[in-house]
Amino acid sequence: xxxxxxxxxxxxxxxxxxxGILYVRLSLHFQLGGCAISVATLSLFRFSGLKSLAFxxxxxxxxxxxxxxxxxxxxxxxxxxxxxxGFTPKPNWSVWTIMAVWSDEAAARAGVQAMPVWQRxxxxxxxxxxxxxxxxxxxxxxxxxxxxxxxPTSRPQAGAMAVLTRATVKPRHALRFWKRVPRISHSIxxxxxxxxxxxxxxxxxxxxxxxxxxxxxxxxxxxAHADGPHARAVRDVRAGDWFxxxxxxxxxxxGTIGSWGxxxxxxxxxxxxxx
Numbered sequence: 001x002x003x004x005x006x007x008x009x010x011x012x013x014x015x016x017x018x019x020g021i022l023y024v025r026l027s028l029h030f031q032l033g034g035c036a037i038s039v040a041t042l043s044l045f046r047f048s049g050l051k052s053l054a055f056x057x058x059x060x061x062x063x064x065x066x067x068x069x070x071x072x073x074x075x076x077x078x079x080x081x082x083x084x085x086g087f088t089p090k091p092n093w094s095v096w097t098i099m100a101v102w103s104d105e106a107a108a109r110a111g112v113q114a115m116p117v118w119q120r121x122x123x124x125x126x127x128x129x130x131x132x133x134x135x136x137x138x139x140x141x142x143x144x145x146x147x148x149x150x151x152p153t154s155r156p157q158a159g160a161m162a163v164l165t166r167a168t169v170k171p172r173h174a175l176r177f178w179k180r181v182p183r184i185s186h187s188i189x190x191x192x193x194x195x196x197x198x199x200x201x202x203x204x205x206x207x208x209x210x211x212x213x214x215x216x217x218x219x220x221x222x223x224a225h226a227d228g229p230h231a232r233a234v235r236d237v238r239a240g241d242w243f244x245x246x247x248x249x250x251x252x253x254x255g256t257i258g259s260w261g262x263x264x265x266x267x268x269x270x271x272x273x274x275x
Contacts, residue, residue: 038074038149039108040133040251042211043098043118044081044198044260045125052124056096063117070115072107073100075147079209082199089204096121097200099209101147105254108132112257129260131213133162133251140247142166148249160195160253160266161217163224166209168245193219196265213253213266220250 047056060078067076081095098118102108112118112130122128138148196213214220256264 037151038101038103038135038147039105039254040135040148041073041098041100041102041108041112041130042133043100043112043121043128043130045096045098045121045128046094046260047096047124048094048126053093055124056121059096059117059121063120066117072111072115073102075101075142075145077142077202079200079202080204082201091204095198097198099200105132105134109257127259127262129256129258129264131162131256131266132254134254136161136250136252138247138249140166141245142247144245146247148251157252158216160213160215161220162211162213162251162253163220164209164211164247164249164251166207166247167243169206169208170242170244171206193223217250 045056047053060080063078067073077099079097079099081092081097083090083092098121100108100111102111109132112132135148135150136154137150138146140146193214194212195215198211199208200211201208212220214223253266256266258264
């Protein structure tokens with residue numbers, strides 16, 4: 001259950017704060033230190049035709065008003081996507097996404113199926129697919145906060161692992177950053193372990209998010225730490241201070257709803273992207 005408190009004072013940093021409303025989750029499941037454990041969703045929608053494109057572009061503004069008034073999700077971002085392997089600055093005008101964080105799995109499943117914003121998008125889309133994700137680890141910030149609240153008592157589990165990276169690129173470093181992206185995209189595209197991948201973002205060129213699903217933690221770690229385009233780019237980012245803000249998060253895949261390309265990519269196919 002969610003209660004809204006309009007209150008100013010000294011509060012734990014773990015509570016999300018948006019537009020003067022503190023969303024405090026009262027539950028039997030809490031993290032150490034009082035921070036509620038969250039569940040995230042990544043919702044993908046595929047649109048076709050000029051009318052649908054006009055609709056979803058308008059939603060980049062209009063949906064914000066509805067989401068800002070809602071008790072849930074606790075955190076949300078409306079994003080476009082990239083073409084090709086996904087991690088490119090060239091937009092894919094057909095695929096649009098909503099990243100959201102909810103108080104628990106029940107709220108997440110109900111939200112992506114019944115909340116008005118999701119229903120409106122689904123009614124106009126050719127297809128939609130939703131990944132339900134339990135945070136395992138998260139560091140950094142997204143728009144000034146870390147919205148993903150892992151359970152510190154959880155133990156490593158076998159199964160699919162999703163990885164999200166989000167960064168705000170400093171304008172003076174944007175050209176150098178995007179020059180590196182094609183090589184990184186190619187290396188991910190050639191990796192036989194990647195089950196699904198997509199690049200999304202709130203603002204072209206400056207705000208970028210990468211999302212990928214791997215069969216297990218080991219395969220993800222092998223790619224991340226191998227001496228290739230990805231590892232070299234990470235070193236250059238650190239040395240050159242290219243990002244104004246960044247976040248890295250890992251998730252356990254709880255489940256999926258809907259279809260993508262006429263199927264559930266993670267149930268029937270080993271490799272897929274958002275094209």
